Amino acid sequence: MSRPDDKPEVQAKRLCILKFGSSVLEREEDYPKVVAEIYRHVRDGEKVVAVVSALAGETDALLAQAHRVGGNAAPDGLVARLARVGELQSAALLSLALSKAGLRACTLDPHEMALVAEGSPLDSNLAGLDSESVWARINENDAVVVPGFIADHAEHGVVTLGRGGTDLSAVFFADRLNAHRVRLVKDVDGVYDQDPARNARAERFSQMSYAEAEEASSGLIQVKAIHAADEKDVLIEVAALGSLEATTIARLPAAKSCPPRSERLKVALLGCGSVGGGVLQLLLAQPELFQVGPVLVRTPVEHNENVVFTQSLNDALADDPDVVIELVGGTELAADAIHSALARGAQVVTANKAALARHWDSLHACAARHGGGLRFSAAVGGGAPIIETLRRITGDVVSVEGVMNGTCNYLLSRLAEGWTFEDALSAAQRLGFAEADPTADVDGQDAADKLTVLAREAFGVALQPALVPKASLSDLKPRAALEALERGEVLKQVGRVRLLPDGSVEAEVQLASLPLDHPLAAARDEENRFLVTDSAGNVHDVFGKGAGRWPTATAVFADVMDAQRALLGRRPVVGEKSVRLRA
Structure with a gap:
């Protein structure tokens, strides 16, 4: 007020x-x-x-x-x-x-x-x-x-x-x-x-x-x-x-x-790795809201939580779930699973930026055709709410830049402390920040996929991730991060996308040596940070942890709760601005 x-x-x-x-x-x-x-x-x-x-x-x-x-x-x-x-x-x-x-x-x-x-x-x-x-x-x-x-x-x-x-x-x-x-x-x-x-x-x-x-x-x-x-x-x-x-x-x-309807929604969870396991815990903590069906995993015998596990996508979707959470990873298998769920009219939540980057049009068309919903807040930024920020900005966005890969940022933070690349990567994998195969992170492909999603959200423009110029951490000299620090700078993997006068976009993923007082230089370890510039010259600063089980699981679960409210008739679905209460 x-x-x-x-x-x-x-x-x-x-x-x-x-x-x-x-x-x-x-x-x-x-x-x-x-x-x-x-x-x-x-x-x-x-x-x-x-x-x-x-x-x-x-x-x-x-x-x-x-x-x-x-x-x-x-x-x-x-x-x-x-x-x-x-x-x-x-x-x-x-x-x-x-x-x-x-x-x-x-x-x-x-x-x-x-x-x-x-x-x-x-x-x-x-x-x-x-x-x-x-x-x-x-x-x-x-x-x-x-x-x-x-x-x-x-x-x-x-x-x-x-x-x-x-x-x-x-x-x-x-x-x-x-x-x-x-x-x-x-x-x-x-x-x-x-x-x-x-x-x-x-x-x-x-x-x-x-x-x-x-x-x-x-x-x-x-x-x-x-x-x-x-x-x-x-x-x-x-x-x-x-x-x-x-x-x-x-x-x-x-x-x-009239009081809102109270229903227990059927949920299918596809994938139960580090993030999926966290989401499962959050779902099971609210049994009055969610009934968790068979959870799709590669090896059911390795899981002992109090739910049923399956290797079959058909089994996971057999009960026509209201909400489907896709966390299986990869690209084509994930996209197929999302398509199957959307074709059933389900609300789908995913953190898969690669599947979104390559199948954006078909996934959104499928959601619109069958009355489903597609939510992907955790796909870019993890716990940093960059998607919501873009949707909330009044006026036009002209550029987005950021430290948008938590794994690379963690690695560069350790390299600046004198660690070897191998030791830094091993620690990142042990902490759950890096995959067993970190190639997509290290080579900039993950950031390019995220720029593709950001270009869609910020400008409504298609961007092919394969065409985004990318710099790889594997090309760094061993002492590059330390030398940047000696100059009073800090080395960061920075993704940038901006709108050009002709309506097209320009994007890149580069390794940038930033002054210590630069806003993006403040992102430490697995943190992400974004700077969004609008047409009025305002810069919106968005911060959050971009890797790790709980930051990402929390962002995924926030989308799940949005889907739950949408199904109960209290929230808009795909592509609409969020509804906010005002005094």
Whole structure:
């Protein structure tokens, strides 16, 4: 929600406050679900402040422990010091999970952002925040994680904000940071006029006023948080994990809508290597959403996860899956599998840039002809949301350049440290960044395939990857990376594609020696970084990890969730701009 006194950085960035309570953070295994929710907002162009509660039951256990040890007359100030531990732990764990998935994340404890409160130790109200220090960390990261429910206090040292206090924390951050909305992520998809667990005919509010929310939410939202939002005119959304649907609470009249359909979708996973194995874990973590059919692999006997494995593509697709995830690798076999799935009208998710580069027209035509969908966010950039950025830019794109191969970037980073090429490659393969046969990465073919996809997305122009000039790491002198560093430069594999005045495109993959202050020089190890220039001269900087199991699996799963929403009628399909909520 924009205000006249918005700071310049707020006007330049969309900031969303996401609150995750113990109803969605019940156990340690739930952190990847929360990561997927945060990543969805990040790739849609938002910065995120995630406000988290302790894991379910943790605060109650700490309070019980305080009274067991300290007795029924235990001082409230000391009880608050113990009760805060659950939130501090949860915030740190979420930041670790975000980093594992390739997002830039940090945690701020109350004293690091001058988050102070006034009132009694176990039921205080927030009063102050060093917004500038928080914004400094927001600007450096995709997500900043903060503990809810707790704050510092001039007299008591540490205080808590009462039951449901994480809601109050989220509203307070939204107001002080001028965020355009606060989204309270709950175990229900909004506010209902009756308990939907008891009455299947309960109606869900699409919007309502603060007073109506206080009456209807029945403890779903902390009353203090509703009052604070009303006072500061903070827009609140109440939503479930992964949903675009929400109940909006603001100065609005009440309105109801039909709740979204709830279906368990059939999913076929083709390939279960490093990335596929990660995607399988994410699918199995949400059995209420996905029913995983036979998983296509080369050698079924080598897998022991709690699903069926098969060598037959026909068996994998026999049950007419709603969503097909192609991660088998290669080109022609993968393209055939994608065609087969699209011909059945399925939503297809792939990370295969080679198949896309060589079969773009036929794959998209097949999707359009049979009513399927084709999603490929992870095909370029891995966890760096370059595809979404291109679709989001208003106006024309004139050029895209980037460090777009995580394997090569890792190798060059090690060579700059004096490693031999053989040792660097062995380490990259051991970490899952490089394939057993790294030729496509090393020789620039992988980057050329990605440039082909980028040319389609940015300019709508066909580009043959075989015609893209490519420089190979195998042609480097042994000390080339070290010598660049001695000159105050850094050696990078850089892919570039730009639109020419006649409407054609020019592309290349080169080994460039960049000054240390060049934006692309900052990409380290398996990271990717892109610079997109539009016709107005604006440069859009896109960052993320471009290799590794979890960054790529997270990007693939984000496409899976988009496909799930499309099948439930809540999301556009192939080629359409993403739908974004605005206050």
